[in-house]
Every structure is written in structure tokens, then in C-alpha cells.
Amino acid sequence: MADIVIINPRFELSYWGMEHALPFMGKSGNLPVACLPLLAALTPAEHTVTLVDENVEPIDWERCARADIVGVTGMSVQRFRMTEILTELKQRGCFVVVGGAWVTVQENYFEGLADVVFVGEAEQTWPQFLGEWAQGLHQCRYEQLEKTDMTKVPTPRFDLLKMKRYAFGSLQFSRGCPFQCEFCDIIVTFGRRPRIKTAAQVLAELDAIRKTGLRIVFIVDDNLIGNKKAIKQILREVIGWQQRHGYPLTLFTEASIDLADDQELLDLMVEASFIATFIGIESPSEDALRETKKFQNVREGGTLLEKVHRIQDAGMEVWCGMIMGFDSDDSSIFDRQIEFIQNSRISFSMSGMLSAIPKTPLHDRLASEGRLDPADRPEFGTNVIPLQIGREELLEGYLRVLKELYDPEAFFARTDALFLDPSFEIGITSKRRWWRISPCWLRSEIQSLIEALGLFARLMSQVPDRALRQQYRKRVWGFLKVHRRPGLLLFYVFHLAMHYHVSRLANDMSTRESQLVNSF
Numbered sequence: 001m002a003d004i005v006i007i008n009p010r011f012e013l014s015y016w017g018m019e020h021a022l023p024f025m026g027k028s029g030n031l032p033v034a035c036l037p038l039l040a041a042l043t044p045a046e047h048t049v050t051l052v053d054e055n056v057e058p059i060d061w062e063r064c065a066r067a068d069i070v071g072v073t074g075m076s077v078q079r080f081r082m083t084e085i086l087t088e089l090k091q092r093g094c095f096v097v098v099g100g101a102w103v104t105v106q107e108n109y110f111e112g113l114a115d116v117v118f119v120g121e122a123e124q125t126w127p128q129f130l131g132e133w134a135q136g137l138h139q140c141r142y143e144q145l146e147k148t149d150m151t152k153v154p155t156p157r158f159d160l161l162k163m164k165r166y167a168f169g170s171l172q173f174s175r176g177c178p179f180q181c182e183f184c185d186i187i188v189t190f191g192r193r194p195r196i197k198t199a200a201q202v203l204a205e206l207d208a209i210r211k212t213g214l215r216i217v218f219i220v221d222d223n224l225i226g227n228k229k230a231i232k233q234i235l236r237e238v239i240g241w242q243q244r245h246g247y248p249l250t251l252f253t254e255a256s257i258d259l260a261d262d263q264e265l266l267d268l269m270v271e272a273s274f275i276a277t278f279i280g281i282e283s284p285s286e287d288a289l290r291e292t293k294k295f296q297n298v299r300e301g302g303t304l305l306e307k308v309h310r311i312q313d314a315g316m317e318v319w320c321g322m323i324m325g326f327d328s329d330d331s332s333i334f335d336r337q338i339e340f341i342q343n344s345r346i347s348f349s350m351s352g353m354l355s356a357i358p359k360t361p362l363h364d365r366l367a368s369e370g371r372l373d374p375a376d377r378p379e380f381g382t383n384v385i386p387l388q389i390g391r392e393e394l395l396e397g398y399l400r401v402l403k404e405l406y407d408p409e410a411f412f413a414r415t416d417a418l419f420l421d422p423s424f425e426i427g428i429t430s431k432r433r434w435w436r437i438s439p440c441w442l443r444s445e446i447q448s449l450i451e452a453l454g455l456f457a458r459l460m461s462q463v464p465d466r467a468l469r470q471q472y473r474k475r476v477w478g479f480l481k482v483h484r485r486p487g488l489l490l491f492y493v494f495h496l497a498m499h500y501h502v503s504r505l506a507n508d509m510s511t512r513e514s515q516l517v518n519s520f
Helices: 035-042 063-066 077-090 101-105 125-134 199-211 228-245 259-261 261-273 286-291 306-315 333-344 361-368 391-405 408-419 439-462 466-480 484-512
Strands: 001-007 048-053 069-073 097-098 118-119 140-141 169-171 216-219 250-255 274-282 316-323 350-354
Touching: 001 035, 001 063, 035 069, 035 097, 035 125, 048 125, 063 350, 077 097, 097 101, 097 228, 101 118, 101 199, 118 125, 118 169, 140 286, 140 391, 169 199, 169 466, 199 228, 199 316, 216 350, 259 261, 261 274, 261 306, 274 306, 306 333, 306 466, 316 333, 316 391, 333 391, 350 391, 391 484, 408 466, 408 484, 439 484, 466 484
Parallel strands: 001 048, 001 069, 069 097, 097 118, 118 140, 169 216, 216 250, 250 274, 274 316, 316 350
Antiparallel strands: none
């Protein structure tokens, strides 16, 4: 009945975007956002849906002009491009609807550019809108007041995306987080009660993502272990699925640091072939963690450093988020951050300056204290006016942290401290010999060898800095003296490509050759 186009705008250059690494991998985007294929699955069958992810393909404006409805979704980091797209669509006379994370916390931001605005989750409101639109009775604003029942969410329509253009696949098992971090908008959007899909749903989505041909999948939950009891049962089902199919998928995700306190959960994740997890560590300062109500990071059971090492020793690499600019931070925080990351053996830290997202407790508090920069693009990279550090000092310290962390010697010192341990392995291969896992795994290792050699060859031919190419050759040779498994080699060579991305991002920002990006 309706011809619908739904657009995800391209991201600005960022830590997560992998823009400098993707060309070496022959890919256009890192992974598909979860909302596009899910919105398509929620659309009643009588309508036609075209999905456009601008990160892997250009927008066909003529196609949009022919559509009955054009939807635009996006997060805070996409808001500037969203504005450009919405302006172009309105100029072309399109009927435009907008939703997503940014409009949920700042719904008046696109005022005058959209015919309909969706606030919050849309599993109920999107079908409701389409039914009312068909009758000519649609509203101008929709807000889903009740949280989505995740046991009723359909399998995403991956068939409508150009999946071969992505480096990784993406799935979602749950929404919500039980914690109360002051700066986080997840609890504002999805609530503090984790809601999780059924095992049958998860397995159906694993089947669907497997059909795309992608072998590495990011589980996009903001905290996979928010409900530990429920996720353990899901993980047991995932392990069974992996075993039945010969372990065709490698997984990574986001979790809280209390993962380190549950050995059973660690074992289940590794057995399910999780190879890495992103953890919001935020700060080595206990004062800052308590200030921001990240109490899960200051619980008993060992220091943050000990907990990170416990997760690594279990068979998962740790990536992390770190923040500078808390009220308790003084100028010593920059060196403390660098020291912690170096000692933690964490290769990749998404370090950033504290930022206040609308509707979060942090935003409300700082607004009441008159400590928010109202500019949409703040001069110093964050809208927070720090308490003990000058704004320029915070920015310069942030850039110094990035540059020092991704200096090749510093980066490989901490990376090799983990990888060159002869006992180091990740995922299921940390529990059993890789050649005994399955015939499927054996084929995967052969494919990994081909991909590793191809990726390394492109790095050697395309990285412009000769000294950096020499560094990469030296490091791969050192790795091969210790490890021989092709899949682990591919993972290590991927670290070279990612190092090139983040080091170039840091250097370009420091020299002002590219626009300032606050990685947080």
C-alpha cells in the first residue's frame, strides 16, 4: 500500500567508524545499525520497504521523491547529517518521518523538517502509524509509553541490506541496563530493567545472520549481562547452536566489569565463541566512578586492573571506554589514564571527554549548575564545563592521551603483552584445539589465513608511512614466532589495521587536519 524508504545517515569520522581501516578490508561500513532491518521486519507485508544505509551506498534522491513515506533515523553523532538529509527531502516535497536515539532525547531538534516524529522505541508505534496513515488519520508525534516486549520482536530483514559491504554483522539479544551511570542515556531510552529475547528468537536470528555469509557478529546490547540468569540460559542455547553448525560465527559484545566476578558466565561466553567484549571502565579514579554513580566498577572482588586481566585470562580480549573531565578530575588524570591503559594490556580504548546528553541525570545536574555549553558544536569538543580543569586544558590533555596511547611503541607494548603470551587464545580455541572443533572450523581457518595475508599485503602496499610499515612487519614476525593459528593471525593483523585508523585519527585531530571528534 505504501512505498517506504528508510535511511540511516552516514557517520562522521570516529573511533568506531573504522573509516581509515575499512579500505584495507575491502568494506564500506563496519556493521549495520540494528534499527534498519528491524523496522523493515515490523512493517506490515502490504507495504514495500527499501533500506538505505548511507555508510555503504549513496542516497538516491529521485527514489526518495517517488516514495510515499521516507523515514530517517540516527544517533546523536549523526544529527548534523540528519539535518542535511531532512532538509533535502523536504525541499523535494517528500513526506518525512524521523526517529531514533537523538530525536528521543531532543525531539524538537528537527522542528519544521519532519511531518512525523517518533520518540523512544517503535515496535508498537511504527505499525500503528502505518495503519493510521493508510486511513489518512496519522498523528504528528508518536511515543511508545510502554517498553517493548522483547519476546515479540521479529527477526530483522537482513535480506534488504547490502550485507556483503559490511565488515561485521550485528544482532541484539536484549535492551536495558540495571545500573545508574549519571552520564548514560541507555537507561533513559531503554530503562533499567533488562529485557531479553527468547532462545528461539536468538537462534532464528543466528540462522538469519549466518545466511548473509558474515562470520564475525557484534551483539549490540549495551550490557549483554544486565540479566545474568537469563543470559546464561541464552548462552547455553547459543553454544548448542554453534556446536550443531560447527561454530560458523565469532562473536563480540559489550558488558559491564562485573563479568569478571562470574566464572560461569565467563566460561559460557568463551564456549559460545565470544572473543572480545567492550567494557565501560571510564576512569582509574575511584572518586570519579563514585561521582558518576558507576558503583559496579568499585565493588569488591579485586581492582579494575585485576578484573580486566581476569577476563583476558579467561579467553576474551577487552576493549574499553574511558572518560576525562569528571568533577573530581584534575590535571593528573591524563597520565593516570595512560598508565592504566598501558598496564591493562587493552589495545583499544575509546577515550573521550565527558559529554552531557539531554535527558540524562548528568545533563539535568549541569544545567542546574550553569555548566553546559549551549553550542551544537562546542569549541572545545564537549558541552561540559569541567570543575577543576580549564576547557582548553581538558581538550589538550585529551588529545595528548590519544596521541600517546596510539604511538606505535606504546600501542604494541600493551598489545604484545597480551598476544605474545604463549598461552594466549580467544573464544572457543582457548578451550580446545582448533583443528578438533569441526570441519567447518578447519575451513574457516583456511579462509582466515587467506584474509590475513590479503589484509597484511594491503597494509604493506597502502600505508603511506614507511616507518609504520616496518613496524607492522616487525610485529607480525614477532607474533609468528609465538603463534601459528591462522584465525589468531587474522585477529592480530586486524589490530594493525585498527591501529592505523585510530593513530591517524588522533594525529589528524592533534594537528587540526581533521575535525575534532570526541570519541565518547
